Amino acid sequence: MTTTDTQTGDIRETFKDFLASKGLRVTNQRLAIFDAAYGNSDHFTAEDLLEHAREIDDSVSRATVYRALPILTESGLIREVDVGKDYKFYMANKNATTFQAQVICLDCDKIYEIDAPFMEWYGKTVADKLGLNVESQRLQVSARCGGDPNSACQRGGKTS
Known part of the structure; x- marks a missing residue:
């Protein structure tokens, strides 16, 4: 959409x-x-x-x-x-209806946005248990394509 x-x-x-x-x-x-x-x-x-x-x-x-x-x-x-x-x-922030996590390819710097609706719940639950109010939260995963030519990485699995 x-x-x-x-x-x-x-x-x-x-x-x-x-x-x-x-x-x-x-x-x-x-x-x-x-x-x-x-x-x-x-x-x-x-x-x-x-x-x-x-x-x-x-x-x-x-x-x-x-x-x-x-x-x-x-x-x-x-x-x-x-x-x-x-x-x-x-x-x-277009069409973002849920919490967005990022997966960042360390080989090509491509950032993938992934819906992670559970994170909003998790952050609130943890903060509530500690008596705190959530100000911000983020989920970022750093990954490498691992040499897989079929990966989503723009370098197609090439690491050099």
Whole structure:
């Protein structure tokens, strides 16, 4: 299922409302960054986002992208995926109805999103037993394709 133009328009309005609630201006550059993020069907870096946003509005600066990413993340419209490198990946929260876990291929850096609805329950259960409130949680699995040419790894099982 893909996000329709109507859904994206509704989400764009949600982003505008979020900006207003934070006392931030709705600018063409911020909207171009939003459109670039939601136009991307895969994970992206800040530099990828800059490239795509500039295709929409060539006045978008690198600084504007780096300032917009925490705003988009705080709004819940995109999520940050930290894979333990010098940079982070991001992904638009499209059609995510359950908790998402990530499986990261260490050979090609591909990130696979996997539905993991049990994790929300597990996190809440563990926190409740300790008398705590869950602020955030994540499940990340780092894996290698193991030399299997039939694996989902983009390198097709090649390790060098």
